Amino acid sequence: MKLNRSIFWIFPLLVLALPLVLNQYLQYVVNLILVYILVGVGFNIVVGNLGQLAFSNVAFFGIGAYASGILTTQLGMPWWLTVIPAGLCGALAGCAASIPALRGVRLFYLAIMTLAFGELMRWLYIRTPGLTGGSMGLTVPEPAVFGWMLTTEYHKFYVFLFIVVVVVIATSRLLESRIGRAFLAIKNDENAAAAMGIPTGQYFLLAFALSGFVVGIGGSMYAALVGHLSPEDFDLIQVILHFAIIMVGGLGSLIGSILGSILITATPEVIRHFEWLVGSEEWIFGVSIIVVILFLPRGLSSLLAKVNSIFKDRYYRN
Amino acid sequence: MALLTVTNATVQFGGLIAVNQVSFGAEPGKVRALIGPNGAGKTTLFKAIAGEEQLASGTIHFQDQAIHTLTPHEISARGIRRTFQTGGLFGELTALENVLTGLHTQIPSSFGGLLANTRSAKAVEKAATKKALKLLDLMGIAHVAEQWARDLSGGQKRMVEIVRALATDPPLLLLDEPAVGLAPPVRLELMNIIRRLVDEENIGVILIEHAIEFVMTVSDTIMVLNNGEVIAEGAPEEIRQNKDVLEAYLGR
Incomplete structure (x- = not known):
């Protein structure tokens, strides 16, 4: 079936009606x-595209969350x-x-250095109680938009949806342009990318900064959503969760990131919803990740690409 | 006027001298081949020209400007483009996108323009796509434009790589073993393409190749390297008769 890309607009529009049916x-x-x-x-920009x-x-997630938390509590900003x-x-x-990547650190070495960066930031949240509330955490005041208090989850939903749609569209435009091509070129062959006149160092910096920006905004939304930040929110379990999202969704796929976050975030909550399943959240969660990766090694986005080619043309790379 | 002038270029890896005091020039409208046994320093010399390896001593000038201190992307932007011995294509991009990557420096859309999806950003992308498609068509491979590069056949991959390297109309093209793994008819086609570029577009080509008949047919000058040093240089017929070359290269 031939579909137009404007079909993508159906999803946010359908989602708009969710508050009518959800508690x-x-x-x-x-x-x-x-x-x-x-x-x-x-996360996918750096791992899947670059x-x-x-x-x-x-670290980006925590920094974004604490930045919003600190600015609202310490400076009283809305x-x-x-x-x-x-x-x-x-x-x-x-x-x-x-910086390590720009100095030529790659693969497992880069992995361990960047993991250390995340842990270092967690240590910093604990050791600067004046700013972050230390291990006691930081209580974030109720979020407000133009003086309108987001008191219920429904209010937050519309604001969050707006932000997510804007950020995802902006990211999609960049990834479909010469910038996205340069990221993938670097991923495929760094030397060949440089030989095409692509300043690889600048694109490394750009990809990391872009990734940090998008995730930082996610962090800010997280602060507004949970209302209380503590250093444990940003520990190694989170690393696994983020990694699971992009692996289950599909590396380098924008739609994959969306599908992955839906599955990874919703599964434990949905299980909890059924009384007879309570207590088995962890293993069902673990098994479902294994099953998806086993049968769809390219992630959920590969399934979607098989359904219709419009998903394949733009985002599906594997 | 020489397009490229390499003067006493030396490349060292620790104690190993991979390229030793090599001097030569490349001219527009001429094919210069570099031949020699494996480990002779041919690809290292290519990498030095492209900025991927640092010179221990010596200089490289392109269009009368020193380039041996520049980075690979700066050298590429000056107009020296290369193909790779293996795996130079971006497999996760389509053939068309590969060529668009070759046009990277000619797509000047700003970051803000891309974010806002402005008319000028779209126009620039559209013009680049049109040019890329035209180039693929000229090489007779427009039909693979939308295919993933990794799914192409060996010959198609080589053609796409050459189209990608030529996208910005570079004055100098470095081809690293372009004929390897190609069937005889495709080799012949490639040979014709190289000669056409050189004779009609006046491009300068430096070629590394082991397929000796290919080299003999397509080249104007052949330079033979052995253990990092130039052991012979001359027209194909002279090289064919050269005793040192026969000994070093053919083991006779």
Whole structure:
């Protein structure tokens, strides 16, 4: 069947009606999915598109969250004004995280260095109680947009959805342009990319900064969603979660990031919803990841690509 | 005027001298072949010209400007483009996107323009795509434009790589073993393409190749390297008769 790309607009439009059918708790889960969509989209830029084994994503997430938390609590800024600064803090962290890669560190060495960066940031959250509340955590005031308090999950949902749609479209445009081609060229063959006149160093920096920006905004939304940040929110379990999102969704696929975050975020919550399944969340979650990777090694996006070619043309690379 | 002038170029890896005091020039409208046994330093010399290896001593000038201190992408932007011995194509990109990557430096759309999807950004991309398709068509491979590069046949891959390298109309093209693994008819086609580029477009070509008949037919000058040093240089017929070359290269 021939489909037009405008079909993509159906999804956010359909999702708009969700508050009509969901209770507050399920709405919270949907909001969490929106947060993790940005986490996945940002992480995928560095891992899936640039092809680098860099796990600094949790640092960007935490920095974005704490940036919003600190700006609202310490400076009294309304939350909506902190979203872009949180993204910029994430981007700055992205620039810092790209330094080892710019110095030629690759693969497992880059992985361990970037993991260390995330742990270092967690240590910093604990050791700067004046700013972050230390191990007690930081309580973030109720978010507000233009003076309108986002008191319910439904309110947050519409604001989050707007942010996610804007950020995903912007990212999609960049990834489909010469910039996205340069990222993939570097992933495929760095020397050949440079031989095409692509300044590879600049594109490394750009990919990490872009990733940090997107994930930083996700962090800011996370702060507004949960209302309380603590250093444990950004530990190694989060690294696994972020990695699972992009692996299950599909490396380098924008739609994959979205599908992955839906599956990874919703599965444990849906299981919890059924009383007779309570207590088996962990193993069902683990098994479902294994099953998806086993039967769809290219992630859920590969399934979608088989359904219709419009998903394949633009995003599906494997 | 020489397009490229390499003067006393030396490349060292620790104690190993891979290229030793090599000097030569490349001219527009001429094919210069580099031949020699494996490990002679041919690809290392290519890498030095392309900026991937640093010279321990010596200089490389392109269009009268020193380039041996520049990075690979700067050298590429000056107009020296190369193909690779193996795996130079971007497998996860289509053939068309590969050529568009070759046009990277000629797609000046700004970051803001791309984000806002402005009319000028779209126009620039559209013009580049049109040019890329035209180039693929000229090489007779427009029909593979939308295929993933990794799914192409060996011959198609080689053609796409050459189209990609030529996309910006570079004055100098470095071809690293372009004929390897190609069937005889495809080799012949490739030979004709190289000669056409050189004779009609006045491009300078430096070629590394082991297929001796290919080299003899397509080249104007042949330079023979052995253990990092030039042991002979001359027209194909002279090289064919050269005793040192026969000994070093053919083991006779």
